[in-house]
Amino acid sequence: MKSHKDFTCMDCKKDTWNEYYMLYSRVWKKANPKMKGKLCISCVEARLGRKLTKKDFTILLVNTEKITRSARLKDRLAN
Numbered sequence: 001m002k003s004h005k006d007f008t009c010m011d012c013k014k015d016t017w018n019e020y021y022m023l024y025s026r027v028w029k030k031a032n033p034k035m036k037g038k039l040c041i042s043c044v045e046a047r048l049g050r051k052l053t054k055k056d057f058t059i060l061l062v063n064t065e066k067i068t069r070s071a072r073l074k075d076r077l078a079n
């Protein structure tokens with residue numbers, strides 16, 4: 001399978017293709033002050049020091065069911 005270069009997590013270098021999500025900018029800025037780049041769920045949570053909940057995600061993508069999501073992304077969105 002082709003790797004998705006632009007979706008590589010900055011911290012663990014894993015492919016985050018199936019973890020495409022949008023956090024509210026205040027949450028994202030806290031985890032990633034530079035704002036640029038991609039982070040997988042566990043690295044965002046490690047940086048924030050807590051688990052993400054659906055309140056951290058923008059409504060737009062929470063309601064978009066066409067996107068393939070990893071199990072843990074679904075789990076966070078269900079909280």
Ligand SMILES: [Zn+2]
Pocket residue numbers: 009010011012013014039040041042043044
């Ligand atoms: Zn990561």
